[in-house]
Amino acid sequence: MSESRTRRRGKDLLDAIYTAAIAEAAESGPGRLTMDAIAKRAATARTTLYRRWSDPVDLLLDALAERHPREQPAPGADDLRGDLIAALRLMVDWGFSPAGRAVLAILADPARDPAVVQALWERVFDRHGGTFTQTVLRHYADRGALDPARLTPVVLDIGEAMVTKRIMDTGEAPDDDYLAAIVDQAILPAAGLPPQRI
Amino acid sequence: MSESRTRRRGKDLLDAIYTAAIAEAAESGPGRLTMDAIAKRAATARTTLYRRWSDPVDLLLDALAERHPREQPAPGADDLRGDLIAALRLMVDWGFSPAGRAVLAILADPARDPAVVQALWERVFDRHGGTFTQTVLRHYADRGALDPARLTPVVLDIGEAMVTKRIMDTGEAPDDDYLAAIVDQAILPAAGLPPQRI
DNA sequence: AGTTTTAGCTACAGTCGTGTATCTTATCGT
DNA sequence: ACGATAAGATACACGACTGTAGCTAAAACT
Numbered sequence: 415m416s417e418s419r420t421r422r423r424g425k426d427l428l429d430a431i432y433t434a435a436i437a438e439a440a441e442s443g444p445g446r447l448t449m450d451a452i453a454k455r456a457a458t459a460r461t462t463l464y465r466r467w468s469d470p471v472d473l474l475l476d477a478l479a480e481r482h483p484r485e486q487p488a489p490g491a492d493d494l495r496g497d498l499i500a501a502l503r504l505m506v507d508w509g510f511s512p513a514g515r516a517v518l519a520i521l522a523d524p525a526r527d528p529a530v531v532q533a534l535w536e537r538v539f540d541r542h543g544g545t546f547t548q549t550v551l552r553h554y555a556d557r558g559a560l561d562p563a564r565l566t567p568v569v570l571d572i573g574e575a576m577v578t579k580r581i582m583d584t585g586e587a588p589d590d591d592y593l594a595a596i597v598d599q600a601i602l603p604a605a606g607l608p609p610q611r612i
Numbered sequence: 613m614s615e616s617r618t619r620r621r622g623k624d625l626l627d628a629i630y631t632a633a634i635a636e637a638a639e640s641g642p643g644r645l646t647m648d649a650i651a652k653r654a655a656t657a658r659t660t661l662y663r664r665w666s667d668p669v670d671l672l673l674d675a676l677a678e679r680h681p682r683e684q685p686a687p688g689a690d691d692l693r694g695d696l697i698a699a700l701r702l703m704v705d706w707g708f709s710p711a712g713r714a715v716l717a718i719l720a721d722p723a724r725d726p727a728v729v730q731a732l733w734e735r736v737f738d739r740h741g742g743t744f745t746q747t748v749l750r751h752y753a754d755r756g757a758l759d760p761a762r763l764t765p766v767v768l769d770i771g772e773a774m775v776t777k778r779i780m781d782t783g784e785a786p787d788d789d790y791l792a793a794i795v796d797q798a799i800l801p802a803a804g805l806p807p808q809r810i
Numbered sequence: 811a812g813t814t815t816t817a818g819c820t821a822c823a824g825t826c827g828t829g830t831a832t833c834t835t836a837t838c839g840t
Numbered sequence: 841a842c843g844a845t846a847a848g849a850t851a852c853a854c855g856a857c858t859g860t861a862g863c864t865a866a867a868a869c870t
């Protein structure tokens with residue numbers, strides 16, 4: 415009838431659906447995520463969605479898995495501090511992408527289904543290969559620049575924890591000064607190095 | 613008609629409504645919070661709620677403000693490490709109360725209204741008087757046990773950030789060993805003290 | 811005791827999302 | 841060019857929640 419002349423199919427359509435699902439989740443939160451809204455935003459029919467997924471969260475997980483950031487922090491020559499800041503910057507950028515917002519909301523959802531969280535780790539994070547600052551810290555520990563014994567799970571998580579909390583508190587992306595402060599005042603001292611500029 | 617013989621009023625009724633609202637928010641998340649569910653759980657009529665509040669979040673904010681934890685960490689004699697762990701324990705307990713879960717969900721809600729967050733800070737946190745570890749760290753800095761210059765906003769926030777992230781990651785309350793690890797491996801080094809047991 | 815206040819009940823129209831069924835037809839594979 | 845596949849449109853009954861209105865009667869105040 416009033417159908418547009420072209421009809422999307424396969425990858426094109428999937429892309430549109432994934433984008434719509436992540437955008438909806440990022441705006442409304444997983445709690446308010448509906449098949450209806452995803453379908454409308456993707457300009458497709460609800461029936462098309464039901465042919466593949468049984469509920470909105472199932473769909474969202476597929477979307478997040480397909481769109482997980484593959485970018486890895488690439489530790490440079492010999493600049494631990496700079497590399498750590500860069501890794502946190504990567505994390506902030508991701509955290510403020512629609513996908514990052516959606517993931518944060520899923521993790522903080524009090525009604526979260528453990529199975530969903532587990533699926534999130536298996537399909538998104540684990541494949542992503544370690545956290546952001548972790549990659550950098552391990553790299554420099556391997557080269558002898560810092561004591562591997564200091565890289566406990568707690569220490570490896572400091573950067574991510576500080577950034578996450580800051581985002582939740584302010585709702586805004588921390589600027590480079592704040593990221594530098596996290597590195598100088600929290601991560602480096604915990605890693606056994608003298609704090610830089612206080 | 614089939615109305616129960618007694619009819620609650622004033623504070624009794626308010627208490628039931630607040631409890632119901634926080635419980636609902638903790639279970640369903642603020643996104644799925646409805647007047648209907650609160651009314652049903654409080655065993656009152658929806659009309660009664662509409663007489664006082666115009667929407668569920670408005671109601672929830674009143675409930676959280678009324679129920680905010682007044683318990684303060686009381687720094688003891690001369691045990692910085694122990695007092696920090698105790699402060700984090702207080703925070704974990706609060707974070708796992710229905711109110712804490714509701715607050716976390718509000719802060720992580722991608723659809724969060726800045727006005728709601730601001731109201732939350734003004735009506736709940738600010739009145740609470742500082743964060744958990746902050747009280748302890750300031751106390752020992754005042755007594756000269758550690759360098760006040762090291763107590764930057766970043767350092768004062770490490771404990772809360774680590775606990776928050778841990779709760780989001782695992783969905784469970786960190787045990788005392790983990791809290792001790794946070795204190796020993798993250799907070800104390802950042803505060804300029806040698807890490808205790810690694 | 812009489813009056814005011816307000817909790818509790820019922821009903822209503824309206825909106826939104828669900829899950830399923832049915833039909834048409836664009837697109838793809840061969 | 842033809843047949844298989846699947847996208848797109850529409851319709852439907854159902855349930856949940858909304859916001860308002862009107863009524864009854866319990867609790868509180870005088």
